[in-house]
Amino acid sequence: MDQNKTSREILLRMVKSFTENEVAPFDMEIDHTRSYVNDLLNKIKKTDLLSTMLPKEYGGAGFDGSTTAEMINEIARGNASLAVTLEGHFKSIDQIVKFGNQALKDEYLPQAKSRIIAFSMTEPSGGSNPLGINSHAEHVGDKWIINGDKIMITNGGLAEIYCVLVKTAPEELSFFVVDKDMEGFEFGKQENFLGLTGVPVGEIVMNNIEVDENHLLGKVGMGKEIGDSAHNDARVLMGAVLTGIMEHELDIVTDYATHRKAIDTPIIQMQGIQRKVADIAIAKETTKLLYQKAAWLKDNRQDYEEEAAMAKAYGSRSAVKSGADALQILGGYGYSLDYPVEHLIRDARAMELAEGTVEKMRTEIALIEAKNRA
Ligand SMILES: Cc1cc2nc3c(=O)[nH]c(=O)nc-3n(C[C@H](O)[C@H](O)[C@H](O)COP(=O)(O)OP(=O)(O)OC[C@H]3O[C@@H](n4cnc5c(N)ncnc54)[C@H](O)[C@@H]3O)c2cc1C
Incomplete structure (x- = not known):
């Protein structure tokens, strides 16, 4: 049996159960109180989730980029803020691993298990x-x-x-x-x-x-190179976060549209609703394929800058638009602060700015396309 495959499956199963039990139930409370609740960060530290991608020689589990992205995706389905906190930590670890001298690595990487x-x-x-x-x-x-x-x-x-x-x-x-x-x-x-x-x-x-x-x-003098590298690593993981947000939107709308009736007919049977649900599903799957390709390229030591930028540029716009569609499907409830859809739109919107604005990413994508054809 493939040892890596088995440990990846065990990790992702553990993360799924952690998200379902410790993260998703507190999604609304985290948004409303503007802080992690229920001792969530201590639980993250205790379950060693801060060090899943930290190389083994520094005390981590040494998981690759693809596994890390899947883990972030799973958590984001429960709560995007927690996923972004981990994304910020992981992309910083990545830069110390890639660019740090040995003394810096020895000093700080072992601490990344418990210090963000x-x-x-x-x-x-x-x-x-x-x-x-x-x-x-x-x-x-x-x-x-x-x-x-x-x-x-x-x-x-x-x-x-x-x-x-x-x-x-x-x-x-x-x-x-x-x-x-x-x-x-x-x-x-x-x-x-x-x-x-x-x-x-x-x-x-x-x-x-x-x-x-x-x-x-x-x-x-390596500031730009290191900054670009951090953006690339962050954008792969943000693609995973945005996919998680759209999965959360899909969970909400499919449940709602199946049970909500217009007179006698569940609204999921109506073409206008079906189109919106299908559009969210298509955008979710496209973003997933983009971040998974970027992560695969990264793990296989190939250029992943363009795919990472595409995952975040496409994913962020799509998750905001999907949120607006989800809000419409829920009607008046969608517009309520008591339902999660409105905060999913606000959460997704941040990723049109953070880690390079969508304008900057489109510039990068266009220049790579031009260079590839020169
Ligand atoms: C939730 C969140 C988390 C963040 N986390 C971090 C973090 O961890 N570390 C960090 O360093 N920063 C972080 N930021 C800051 C973020 O990186 C900046 O907001 C972003 O880079 C834009 O910079 P700015 O806000 O100064 O806008 P400006 O750079 O002033 O840009 C203003 C507008 O002009 C456009 N523009 C500017 N220059 C160009 C150009 N050359 N080509 C095309 N359009 C251009 C921009 O796209 C934007 O629309 C975070 C931001 C948010 C919202």
């Missing part, structure tokens, strides 16, 4: 154009001194370790890893976002944080 890692590029001056940032690091002797203000960080405030993009020269971008316990580190404003309300998104302020050379991620 976040990835931070955006500043008040803008997120789409990294060269517009103001945070900077100065090389003084054998140390780096970091100053700056990073905002809108997924898991900001919850995470304890941060990969931060700074300038090391006016036109040079580099990444460093800083820890919340370092002198000069402060948490700032928490965003009051429309959706994914279970995910804390916040600011960190760095005042003369002093780090050793080995806290440089990759090499000086």
Whole structure:
């Protein structure tokens, strides 16, 4: 028997049961209270879900990109915020694995089992154009001194370790890893976002944080490359989150339309309703195929940038549109804050912005298409 296949099946079965019992029942409460409830994060830590994709040599389970994406998909079907918290942590681990020097890996990767890692590029001056940032690091002797203000960080405030993009020269971008316990580190404003309300998104302020050379991620000047790599990894997982949101929408509408009657006929028998349900199903399946292809390419060490961008660009627009269709199927109940459909639309909408806006992703996709044909 294929050992990897068996352990993947066991993990996904465990995640499915965890989602059904510990996550989905609290979906509405998480949205309304804007926080994880019922000790959810401690349960995540206790069940070792923070380290499923962490390489085995650092104490993780070492699952591949495809398995990680399926796990995120399963959790998102129960609650998208929790899935995005894990997505943010996993894509940050990925960058330390890919670009960290041995000392940095030895210091931080074993901690990723219990401490969340976040990835931070955006500043008040803008997120789409990294060269517009103001945070900077100065090389003084054998140390780096970091100053700056990073905002809108997924898991900001919850995470304890941060990969931060700074300038090391006016036109040079580099990444460093800083820890919340370092002198000069402060948490700032928490965003009051429309959706994914279970995910804390916040600011960190760095005042003369002093780090050793080995806290440089990759090499000086590799900021863009590392940022692009993080976007690619995040977009695969966001495709999985968006698929989970559309699966949640389908669960709701198929149940509702089967039981809701117009006079004597269940509305699922009506063509106008059928068209909307079918459109949601088609969009869900297309997004699933896109993120699964991207994850497969990643696991097989092939380029996955375009498929990852497609999964998030197509998936985010589709999940918002599918949410609007789902709302319509539920009629007045769909418009109620007491039913989950409205928050699924708000949750999906975040992913037209986070990890690169849909405009930026379309630019990337168009340029790859042009390059492939040149
Ligand atoms: C839920 C959520 C979580 C987030 N998590 C993180 C995180 O973990 N880490 C992090 O660093 N950031 C994070 N962000 C910030 C996010 O990455 C930025 O919001 C995004 O990159 C856009 O930057 P901006 O908001 O400054 O908008 P701007 O960059 O100012 O863009 C404004 C508008 O102009 C368009 N635009 C700008 N430049 C171009 C261009 N070159 N080509 C085409 N169109 C362009 C944009 O598409 C957008 O429509 C998060 C945001 C959200 C909503």
